Every structure is written in C-alpha cells, then in structure tokens.
Amino acid sequence: MSGSSKFHDDEVIRRVMTTTKTIALVGASKNPDRPSNHVMSTLQEMGYKVIPINPGLAKQNVTLHGERVYADLESVSSEYPSIDMVDVFRRSEDAGQFVDEAIKIGAKSVWLQVGVVDVEAGERAVSAGLDCVMNTCPLIEGPRLGIDGPHEKTDT
Numbered sequence: 001m002s003g004s005s006k007f008h009d010d011e012v013i014r015r016v017m018t019t020t021k022t023i024a025l026v027g028a029s030k031n032p033d034r035p036s037n038h039v040m041s042t043l044q045e046m047g048y049k050v051i052p053i054n055p056g057l058a059k060q061n062v063t064l065h066g067e068r069v070y071a072d073l074e075s076v077s078s079e080y081p082s083i084d085m086v087d088v089f090r091r092s093e094d095a096g097q098f099v100d101e102a103i104k105i106g107a108k109s110v111w112l113q114v115g116v117v118d119v120e121a122g123e124r125a126v127s128a129g130l131d132c133v134m135n136t137c138p139l140i141e142g143p144r145l146g147i148d149g150p151h152e153k154t155d156t
Helices: 003-007 010-019 035-045 055-059 073-079 092-105 119-127 138-145
Strands: 022-026 049-053 085-088 109-112 131-134
Touching: 003 119, 003 131, 010 131, 010 138, 022 035, 022 073, 035 049, 035 138, 049 055, 049 073, 073 092, 085 092, 092 109, 092 119, 109 119, 119 131
Parallel strands: 022 049, 022 085, 085 109, 109 131
Antiparallel strands: none
C-alpha cells in the first residue's frame, strides 16, 4: 500500500470505532449545513462523547449539540484527560498541526475526514503509537463495517 490508502485499513477503522468513547472534533461548526455539524450530532446519537473544537465559537462561549466548545486540543485535554480520537475537519495543509497536537495530548487515534490527506502527518501519528485513518468518515465506515458505535457506550 502506498500514500493515503495505508491509512484506510478496515482492521484499524474497526478498532478505532469500537474502542473510542471520547472524540475531540476539530473544525466543529454551528452551521447545520456543514458536514462537521451533522457528523458531530450523529456520532453523539451513536453513543460517542463528542467535544467540539473551534476557536471562534469558543470565544463566543457557546455550546454545540449540548457540549461546550473549546478553542484547542490542549484546553480540552486539561478537562478531558482521555481523548480517544481527534477527528479533523480542516484542510489538508492544516491537518498536520492537529495531528501533532493529538500526539502531544496523548490521543489514541486521529481521523482525517473525507478529502483531508496528509501522509507525513499520518506517519508521525503511527510512529508515535496512534492509529490513523484518513480521507473517509466514520458515518461512511461504521455502516460499511456494521459498527453502530463504541462497544461500551458513554454516559452522556
């Protein structure tokens, strides 16, 4: 396998989706027409705890789908010491910084959404011991693999 295809492995996707409980979603939007808004609410319905990350919304002190919005991953990790997945809804050229932050906070995996590809960042994540999935969405992969949420649902 080469390029981003090595970050689209069914075994890794299955492990990430069934063991993840807490997700930090980078690029969260309050606009209901944005994919990140829909993905966040659907992941919550599936039983995941999803914490939105958006510096602009955090300054407004708003909530999104019942969750406080945080400015960055570091501020989330101070309140939620166990982030299982960092789900990135940002342009490919910006993704690497969020992968590096995910490594820094001790996340267990990074998931780069559809159209977001940064092979070098994915390799850094894997080298640091994180699982990495890119250029797809949990809402695509879950149904394809018969996964309807984490094995143990969160108390939300």
